[in-house]
Amino acid sequence: MDSYAFIGAISVLAACLCMGIGSIGSAIGEGNAAASALQAMAQQPDEANRIRSTMFVSLAMIETSALYALLIAFLTLYANPFWNYAINQ
Amino acid sequence: MLRIDFSHWFDVPLQGRELALQNYDAIRLIEWGNKYINVTIFNSWLIILLIVGGAWLATRHLSVNKQASRWQIALEALVLWLQKEANETSGSRTNQYLGMAMGLFCFILTANLLTFLPWFRPPTASLSTTMALAAVVFLAIPYFSIRNAGIKGYLKKFIDPIPLMLPMNIFSEFFSVLAMGLRLFGNMLSGVMFASILSAFVPFVAPLVMQTLGLLTGSIQAYIFALLAVVYSSSVKEEIVPQEIT
Numbered sequence: 001m002d003s004y005a006f007i008g009a010i011s012v013l014a015a016c017l018c019m020g021i022g023s024i025g026s027a028i029g030e031g032n033a034a035a036s037a038l039q040a041m042a043q044q045p046d047e048a049n050r051i052r053s054t055m056f057v058s059l060a061m062i063e064t065s066a067l068y069a070l071l072i073a074f075l076t077l078y079a080n081p082f083w084n085y086a087i088n089q
Numbered sequence: 090m091l092r093i094d095f096s097h098w099f100d101v102p103l104q105g106r107e108l109a110l111q112n113y114d115a116i117r118l119i120e121w122g123n124k125y126i127n128v129t130i131f132n133s134w135l136i137i138l139l140i141v142g143g144a145w146l147a148t149r150h151l152s153v154n155k156q157a158s159r160w161q162i163a164l165e166a167l168v169l170w171l172q173k174e175a176n177e178t179s180g181s182r183t184n185q186y187l188g189m190a191m192g193l194f195c196f197i198l199t200a201n202l203l204t205f206l207p208w209f210r211p212p213t214a215s216l217s218t219t220m221a222l223a224a225v226v227f228l229a230i231p232y233f234s235i236r237n238a239g240i241k242g243y244l245k246k247f248i249d250p251i252p253l254m255l256p257m258n259i260f261s262e263f264f265s266v267l268a269m270g271l272r273l274f275g276n277m278l279s280g281v282m283f284a285s286i287l288s289a290f291v292p293f294v295a296p297l298v299m300q301t302l303g304l305l306t307g308s309i310q311a312y313i314f315a316l317l318a319v320v321y322s323s324s325v326k327e328e329i330v331p332q333e334i335t
Contacts, residue, residue, distance in 0.1 A: 050177045057178065057320065060313040064268045067275035074278070 015073040022069025029062040092120040129215040136199045179323040186319045194315035201307025214277035223270030226318045234325035
């Protein structure tokens with residue numbers, strides 16, 4: 001296997017693994033946050049607006065780690081620095 | 090030598106490869122020597138024109154009696170809603186942040202909602218735009234902190250629990266703002282890319298659902314960006330004010 005095929009195969013595999021493993025944590029975290037917020041909203045319907053805005057902000061915070069994984073997956077697929085290295089060889 | 094080429098502006102981005110990271114800013118519409126204006130800048134200007142023109146039209150005939158126009162009532166409702174949200178999230182005296190938050194909110198919301206045009210490339214799906222917006226917030230944090238708590242109160246934030254935490258606090262100061270830009274970029278880019286990849290496979294009904302979901306995500310992202318800007322800017326004030334009272 002020459003270096004082009006190797007880099008391409010490893011890049012695709014790495015992007016898939018990165019996205020799959022990287023989103024587990026934030027998925028569980030977002031599920032917990034949403035479940036707790038729904039429970040709190042059911043217990044105190046008067047405070048629902050406040051809870052909802054806080055929930056959106058915290059969901060965005062939790063989502064960040066999955067988005068880092070997504071960025072790295074995009075980088076390995078579309079802006080892989082090792083491609084240029086292999087081409088220049 | 091002026092060269093104007095708008096042929097790529099109307100390209101419907103169907104292929105995932107065409108939306109690759111490095112190509113997104115590389116579509117040059119107007120070239121003048123070695124200076125150029127790419128799609129991101131041009132679309133940002135379009136959005137700014139849209140917002141400024143809309144605000145100018147809506148605030149031409151302001152009135153306080155019952156003859157207020159529908160546009161004025163709509164804008165007042167928007168401002169009051171954002172004021173209420175900011176007050177609920179970060180305590181009192183949030184009016185000083187409202188200009189910044191409203192500007193960020195309107196720009197990002199317009200950019201994200203215009204993605205329902207199939208050929209429109211939202212400038213928020215380009216890393217340079219979102220990082221510029223995050224840089225605004227990065228400069229706004231020390232500005233509002235020093236204005237509210239003095240330079241001593243601002244510097245006190247960095248040695249907050251113990252002086253040993255100084256490097257971590259500086260680190261988190263950078264990364265909280267960096268994460269804002271990356272979050273907006275990642276959300277918009279994934280939405281645009283997912284829609285384009287899906288429309289290459291299933292061109293008819295399925296992209297419609299994803300576009301609708303994208304509109305919802307875009308609105309939530311605009312809301313979150315504006316609200317996080319308020320939260321970060323008011324982070325110092327809340328810690329200092331109770332100490333002054335006691």
